[in-house]
Amino acid sequence: MRRIISMLMENEPGALSRVVGLFSQRGYNIETLNVAPTDDPTLSRLTLSTVGSDLRIEQLTKQLNKLVDVVKLAELTDGAHIERDLMLIKVRATGAAREEVKRTTDIFRGQIVDVGPTVYTIQLTGTSDKLDAFVAAMAGAEILEVVRSGVAGISRGEKVLSL
């Protein structure tokens, strides 16, 4: 089952490598990884998605919690949450494809953020599924480059991950 784990960690050199290292050390996979400072400059928020059984994820969160740099941790997929992935995708836009690419982008509520004589760069935000669906819908066009931010997420309602 796909899980999203989000954590606050000390914004210090080496903290990220400890988290990432733990995954390879203990044989877990990271599907996506997203990390950036928060409003508190001493803290970074790291969100990652992975796949595993309940037991395996429980062991993983225990191991992550043991890392001295990890201050607080939550599994977002435990409850209602919002997740967003951001994608920049560059496609060949010439001839008939130029119009078709724009139409599909509109349907997915994406934005064309850069226009060249033969290429469009499209920005799309949403769940990972939605981005996957868009890439699939672009199968007819020539995709030149895909960049995704990885999942960022937050719990719904009053629940917060803070100190």
Add this chain to the structure above:
Amino acid sequence: MGLLSGGEMIARALEDEGVEYIFGYPGGAVLHIYDALFKDCKVPHILVRHEQAATHAADGYARATGKPGVVLVTSGPGATNAITGIATAYMDSIPMVVLAGQVQSHLIGEDAFQETDMIGISRPIVKHSFMVKRTEDLPLIIKKAFHIACSGRPGPVVIDIPKDLTRPDAVFEYSYPKTVKMRSYAPAQRGHTGQIKKAAKLLLAAKRPIIYSGGGVIMGDGSELLTQLARKLNYPVTSTLMGLGGFPGSDPQFLGMLGMHGFYEANMAMHHSDCILAVGARFDDRVTNTVDKFCPGAKIIHIDVDPASISKIVMADIPIVGPVHSVLAELLTQIDALIEKDQAVPDKGALGRWWQQIEEWRAAQGLFTGRRYGESDMIMPQQVIQSLYRATKGDAYVTSDVGQHQMFAAQYYPFDKPRRWINSGGLGTMGFGLPAAMGVKLAFPDMEVACVTGEGSIQMNIQELSTCTQYNSAIKIINLRNNNLGMVKQWQDMQYEGRHAMSTYEDSLPDFVKLAEAYGHVGIEVKKLTDLDGAMDAAFAMKDRLVFLDIFIDPMEHVYPMHIAPNGSMNDMWLSKNERT
């Protein structure tokens, strides 16, 4: 407080922390620190002959005393040589602080001379690590390092110190913090009362209970309470390799070590029990055999300070996260209250039948390969350990290396006290025994310290015989010499039809007696059983000398019992070369 350089701060901080010994080896990146230690530091420094030995010596000191071991090494090869010892301490949860020199800050990342990314290399085998960025941070970082190393589930902490931060001409205010608080690090201080209550009830309702005691009982100073609990209930106790001495080994309630080379009655009792109280143990693969078949009828209560150890391998029915000492104290109180309310618990009839069964197993156990034992005048390895036990009245500190000799020592030297049995359980590090014994002997100069080893292991840190000369370490080396890498040979005998690939030395072994003498020690060769006790007594009579006993043993002997793998359960064992359960 005056102004201090980084090097002086380190020297002063180690004093302020109450450190008794620094184990280390100098080199370019730590010369400022060594100069500061030389000029003004009350903490003696022990100069080893290889950095791996510094970590093992600090580790041995830590295991024997419960205090953190302190290591000082230089950058690059000094740091990488320390890695095996750090990993050894990590696997066995031993408190250790390793100060590693680093090239100057402005050279980091440039492949400078003797540069290595110590933080990166040590990351998977440390509890935590610090890269020092500013000299002013040194006192707080050192305090944090000791705090992390010693609290919760202990472990090694590395501090990487660039050379320029220790230079003598850059001085700063120094004050050593008395306490330290970290928002991201708060190990459990006590167990959950509700869980402990549930555990007390389950434990008292058991008909075939067993206490499975691990290294956490030793590290968490829980031996006394565990012994009290076991005696109050008259429940049988077994122990892991790391937990030996946590409950008195000569007590009839003790069933011996469990696991791959555990005693027959211990493994049988585990397999047939209906309630296992696991204390500071981690269901290691050398204990469980096939996990799916592990103790099918047992409910499991698991006490551990590390939440990640609980339900990692075997699901616990009642998990209790907390320090062993505090949880056991509360468990005892709860048990007293329950017994007061209901005199019928624990079920004495059931317990009587359980003990009867256990005594039958104990009587039937096939620990000795009895038919060959005593048939010739070849010395059996078990007899060497028994002779050592006799000569030291069971009251020595015994370190060991890794292999058959380690298992024989664990089986045949019943430890009555915690912290007496010093061995590399988790990592299984050959070369551990001699340097560890040096650390123990420094901590307890008036006690007998024996290093039980084999001719394979001892050669992995044999250079430390020189350190022993320098510091007059009067340890006794008990070399169980079978001219083979014994445990490797045993596996090759059992699983590879006796093809002894690279497990013999083809007559290239040194004359260990001459070697010991070359370092200024005493060497004694023992080849006949009739000479064994006399030689052992003679060795221990030389109170102020290191004696190397090179004891030729039967090279054909295997360690039994031995779990049958793969797909075996706790009660599937080889009892001798041709008998199995």
